[in-house]
Amino acid sequence: MDKVSIVVPIYNAQDKLKKCLKSLIHQTYRELEIILVNDGSTDRSQKICEQFLQKDSRILLINKKNEGSIATRQRGIDEATGKYIMFVDADDWVHPCMVERLMGQVADDPDIVVCNCYRVLSDRALLKRKNESHYFKENTTVKGDAIRTQIVEAFFHGHPFPATLYAKLFKSELLKESGQYVQRLKFLGDDLYLNLEVFLKANSIKIIDDPLYYYRAGGNTSRYMPHHFHDITEGYCIQKEVIEHYYQDSLSKHLGGISIMLLNSFKLSLQNLWASPMTDQEKAEMIKRYCEHPAIVEATMNADANKYFSADYLTAIKHQHVETLAQLGLSQYESFRKRQRKLALLAKVL
Structure with a gap:
C-alpha cells in the first residue's frame, strides 16, 4: 500500500x-x-x-x-x-x-x-x-x-x-x-x-x-496584504512567459486572458490599500506607482482588455486619475466587509 x-x-x-x-x-x-x-x-x-x-x-x-x-x-x-x-x-x-x-x-x-x-x-x-x-x-x-x-x-x-x-x-x-x-x-x-x-x-x-x-466560504481576509500588487504583476509576467513558450499558436487569445485577469486583480490591489495603515497621501502615491508599472500599462493596451472593461476604468488607469481609483478601492473594500459580516452571521445561524 x-x-x-x-x-x-x-x-x-x-x-x-x-x-x-x-x-x-x-x-x-x-x-x-x-x-x-x-x-x-x-x-x-x-x-x-x-x-x-x-x-x-x-x-x-x-x-x-x-x-x-x-x-x-x-x-x-x-x-x-x-x-x-x-x-x-x-x-x-x-x-x-x-x-x-x-x-x-x-x-x-x-x-x-x-x-x-x-x-x-x-x-x-x-x-x-x-x-x-x-x-x-x-x-x-x-x-x-x-x-x-x-x-x-x-x-x-x-x-x-x-x-x-x-x-x-x-x-x-x-x-x-x-x-x-x-x-x-x-x-x-x-x-x-x-x-x-x-x-x-x-x-x-x-x-x-x-x-x-x-x-x-468566507475565509478571505480583510487584513492588509503588503505584497498583493507585487504578486499579481509578477504572476502576469510568469503567465506571459509560459504563453510565449508553450502557446505560440494561440498567443493573442491567452495574452488577452491574462490582461483581463491582471486588471481585475488590480481592483483588489486598490481595495487592499484601504485595509492598510497608510495615510490618504500615501495611498495616492502608491496608486500612482501602480499605474506606472509596466505590466499594468501593457495590460491596459491589450485589445481584449479594452473590449472587456469600461472606458472609464481604463482611462483612470492610463491617465492616473488617482481620486477615481481610490474611490473604487474604498467602495470595493466596504462591499467586501459587508459580505464578510453577512457570511459570518449566516454561518453562525447554520
Whole structure:
C-alpha cells in the first residue's frame, strides 16, 4: 500500500482546526503521513496540534516562524516521504473516504488525480454547493498535449477548472521537482502558479466528479496584504512567459486572458490599500506607482482588455486619475466587509 503525505499549512486556525484534523486521522485509507506545518500561529493552533500528535503516530508537527503560505507549503513538500502528496487547508475538512477514493484512481498511473469539492458555510455543511463546471460532468482522463490545450488554458482565463492545491492528489516527485514559479512570489498565488508548473509537466490527469473536499466560504481576509500588487504583476509576467513558450499558436487569445485577469486583480490591489495603515497621501502615491508599472500599462493596451472593461476604468488607469481609483478601492473594500459580516452571521445561524 503506497503512503500518502497530507500537508496541512496552519496559521491561527484554532476555531476550525479540530474538525480538519479529525477528518484526516479518521480516513479509511490508513497508510498516511499527516504533516502539520504551523506557520508561527499566535493562537491555540500549536496546542491543538500537540494534542492530536499525542493521539496519532502518523502525525508530524513542524513549528516554524511566520513566513506565509508559500514557504509553509514548501516545507511540507520537503518533509513528505509518501509516494503521493495532497494538501488540506486548516479551516476545511474532507470526506472520510477521500484518500481511499483518490488512491482508487491510480491504477493507470496518473500524475495528478482531481476530485470535486463542496463550498460550505458552516461545520454542518447544511448549505453547500459543488462545482458544476463542464470539467466535472463525468469522470475522465486527460493525457499528453490535451492537458495543455484543455486544462492549463483555464489558468489564463479564470475558467472554472480549480486552480487550488486542495482537492488534488499529486505524485510526490512532481511537486518536489517543481517550484520555480512560486519562488518569484512573496505571499499570494502559490495555488495557481504551482499548479501551472506541475500541470505542464504532467503526462496524465484523472478527474472525478465525487465532491470529497469541504471548502469553507468566507475565509478571505480583510487584513492588509503588503505584497498583493507585487504578486499579481509578477504572476502576469510568469503567465506571459509560459504563453510565449508553450502557446505560440494561440498567443493573442491567452495574452488577452491574462490582461483581463491582471486588471481585475488590480481592483483588489486598490481595495487592499484601504485595509492598510497608510495615510490618504500615501495611498495616492502608491496608486500612482501602480499605474506606472509596466505590466499594468501593457495590460491596459491589450485589445481584449479594452473590449472587456469600461472606458472609464481604463482611462483612470492610463491617465492616473488617482481620486477615481481610490474611490473604487474604498467602495470595493466596504462591499467586501459587508459580505464578510453577512457570511459570518449566516454561518453562525447554520
